[in-house]
Amino acid sequence: MHLIVPILVCVLLPKAYSLKCFECTPGACTNKQIDCLNPGQCGNSWIISYAGDRKILDINTKSCAVSAGCLSSSMNFGITRTTIASKCCNTDLCNSQNVPEPTKGLPNGKTCFTCIGTDCMSTLSCLGDEDHCISTTVNTGGEKISMKGCASKTICTGDVSRALGSTMSTEMNCCEGNLCNNAQSIGLSLLILVTSMVSVTLFY
The missing domain is CATH 2.10.60 (CD59)
Incomplete structure (x- = not known):
């Protein structure tokens, strides 16, 4: 911190x-x-x-x-x-109360490709407001590691997308159709992504 x-x-x-x-x-x-x-x-x-x-x-x-x-x-x-x-x-000390806990959400009918280990032929049912498929490629220690799944539109557009990209040194692509994030065989790194999400939210 x-x-x-x-x-x-x-x-x-x-x-x-x-x-x-x-x-x-x-x-x-x-x-x-x-x-x-x-x-x-x-x-x-x-x-x-x-x-x-x-x-x-x-x-x-x-x-x-x-x-x-x-x-x-x-x-x-x-x-x-x-x-x-x-x-x-936007009023003095208006953030005294915590926001409600984020909910998991129900399946919304959208399906995207995801990875289990290095196998990215599996499919994932998106939940709640996850209305986009996402593919990310993180550059860590000179090695590119990719991930696939579902994401909300707010992750994929505007200032948040640009901030995530610069924080993770990543390529991040979103699309709207079912299974539009294709099914290449790639690796997976979750800790980097979670850490980057937290950093953007706290400090951006």
């Missing part, structure tokens, strides 16, 4: 402040008050990652926010799924 200090310093360099927000970060949830840059917003986020039905990550945060961080979305690779629920507001 040490990364939040230089980021906040850069964001808050101007001397004119107009909005106070509660700040709560993992491991330091004291609900202290901070000043946000005009025209800033206050934000609350709840991020949960699952491996199967088991939670492997459960984080609540509060802080200043930008519009790109005010979203609800999920990214689903079959054996792991990350959900984000966020809410923003």
